[in-house]
Amino acid sequence: MTLKTMLAATVLGTVATGAVAQNFDGVSFGAGVTNFGLSLEGEYAVSPQVGVRGMVMGGFSFDDEFDIDDATVDGEVDLGGVAVLADYYPLGNAWRLSGGLFFSNSEVTGTVTDGATTYDGEINFKNEVAPLITTGFSTEVAQGWSVSGDIGVIVSSLEVSSDDNTGTVQADIAELNADLEDVPVFPFIGVAVSYSY
Numbered sequence: 001m002t003l004k005t006m007l008a009a010t011v012l013g014t015v016a017t018g019a020v021a022q023n024f025d026g027v028s029f030g031a032g033v034t035n036f037g038l039s040l041e042g043e044y045a046v047s048p049q050v051g052v053r054g055m056v057m058g059g060f061s062f063d064d065e066f067d068i069d070d071a072t073v074d075g076e077v078d079l080g081g082v083a084v085l086a087d088y089y090p091l092g093n094a095w096r097l098s099g100g101l102f103f104s105n106s107e108v109t110g111t112v113t114d115g116a117t118t119y120d121g122e123i124n125f126k127n128e129v130a131p132l133i134t135t136g137f138s139t140e141v142a143q144g145w146s147v148s149g150d151i152g153v154i155v156s157s158l159e160v161s162s163d164d165n166t167g168t169v170q171a172d173i174a175e176l177n178a179d180l181e182d183v184p185v186f187p188f189i190g191v192a193v194s195y196s197y
Contacts, residue, residue: 028146030194036060036079036106041192043087051087053098055190058105068160069179071172073123075110083132094139102132102154102188112160114176119169121162125186130156134188140196148192153185 026045033039037060043053058080065074085100108123134152141147160176162169 025197028194028196030146030148030192032148032190032192034190035188036081039190039192041194043194049089049092051089051096053083053085053087053100055083055085057081057083057190068123068176071112071114071176073108073110073112073121075108077108078106080105085132085134087138094137096136096138098132098134098136098150098152100132102130102156104128104130104154104156112162112172112176114172117168117172119162119164119166119172121160121164121173123158123160125154125156126159126181127156130154132188138194144196146194146196148194149190151189152187154188155185157181157184158186 028041028043028045030041030043031039032041034055034057036057039055039057041053041055043051045051060079061076063076065072067073082103082105083100084103085098087096087098089096104125106125110120112119112121132152132154134150136148136150136152138146138148158180160173160180162173164170
């Protein structure tokens with residue numbers, strides 16, 4: 001069992017424990033979709049203005065070709081992760097501000113071609129555990145049922161790596177990573193439907 005899996009179980013287990021202790025008052029469970037895949041969510045309302053939330057995301061995998069600066073990457077994209085967030089509703093309405101941690105389980109593996117240099121490599125988040133900051137909403141649309149959405153950023157750049165220790169390859173990777181560091185955040189977006197007890 002990986003650290004991310006244990007964390008996900010802990011988050012959802014904590015929410016479930018709180019639900020039992022509180023007879024499910026203030027607890028909601030939901031499902032949705034994010035740019036990291038399908039999501040399962042659990043949330044506990046500590047007060048009318050404060051909540052804690054856990055999200056497990058994954059299930060998106062596809063082959064693609066894209067450019068990083070002057071290099072072309074042809075490979076498989078696997079997306080997923082776990083997020084733990086604190087939600088704050090400053091006006092006591094649907095709008096919320098959220099902050100927490102994102103535990104990445106995402107990677108791109110494939111062939112990197114930069115001019116005459118070609119090698120097998122990976123692209124990951126530079127920080128596999130990174131701050132996640134979002135703004136969004138959660139509004140009730142029917143008795144017990146809510147729709148929510150988030151948009152924000154993961155505070156981490158991407159990083160290229162390879163097991164190929166050839167000097168030319170490592171020099172190319174260093175140049176690519178220097179370019180990637182110019183973008184210190186990665187977008188996050190998600191929507192979900194949940195049921196509150």
